[in-house]
Amino acid sequence: MDQTAQDFWEKFECWKKQYQSVFHKLIEEIMSCGYSDFDGGFCFRKWHELNQDLVLDLNVSESELSNRIIDKIQFIKGYLVDIYFDGPDFADKYYNFLEFQCPSKCDNAIGIWLEQDLEGEVEAGSYFGFQGFDMNIFCRSVDDIDLASMRNILPFDRMYLRQPKGKIWDEQSIRSVVQQVKEDIEFDYEVIVTPSNKSEELLSINFIFN
Secondary structure: OOHHHHHHHHHHHHHHHHHHHHHHHHHHHHHHHOOOOHHHHHHHOOHHHOOOOOOOOOOOOHHHHHHHHHHHHHHHHHHHHHHHOOOHHHHHHOOHHHHHHOHHHHOOOEEEEEEOOOOOOOOOOOOOOOOOOEEEEEEOOHHHOOHHHHHHHOOOOEEEEEOHHHOOOOHHHHHHHHHHHHHHHHHHOOEEEEEEEOOOOEEEEEEEEO
C-alpha cells in the first residue's frame, strides 16, 4: 500500500474510532433516560421515524441502535473503497462529508435517506461488508458525495431528502437539488429521475434504472 492510500485509510480508521465512541456514549444516554431527544437521537432515525421518539414511540432497543452504528460504518467503508478506485484525488473530494455524521452536526446538514425497493427484484450491492436495504447520510451539500458510488454499495431506488433544521422545501430548492442529483446519477447510469413531495419537510426522489 503506497503512502497516499495508507494516509487515506488511517484517516478513516481514526474517524471510525471517534464515531463509535461518540455514538456508544449517546446510546447509553438514550437508554438511561428512556427517551431520545431530537438533537441526540436524530442521527439514528430512518426517514419514517423523524417525528417519533426512538424509545418511547418505537421501542427501539439498544442492540438495534448498535447495529445501526455497525451498518453505517460498513456502508461508508464500502463507499470509500468504491471512490478510491477512481484515484486519491477523487476520493479526497468526496470524503469530507464524514464530519457531518456526528450527532452535533447532522441536524444542521442535508439529510439523505437511501432506500431499496424490496417489492421487485432485489439487487445486491458490490461490498460484501454491507448488505442492508437503507441508509442515512448527512452532508453540507449533495455535491459533497458521489451518489453513483453509493448506489454501487446500496442499489437504492428511492431517496428522501431533508433540508438543514427541517426547512420547508420550495420550488427553487427542489429544482436545485434535483438537478444536482440528476447530474451525479446520470453520469454513471441511464435513469429516469422523478421528484415528489413526501411532506413539506421531506422531498422524495424515485429512480427507474434501465
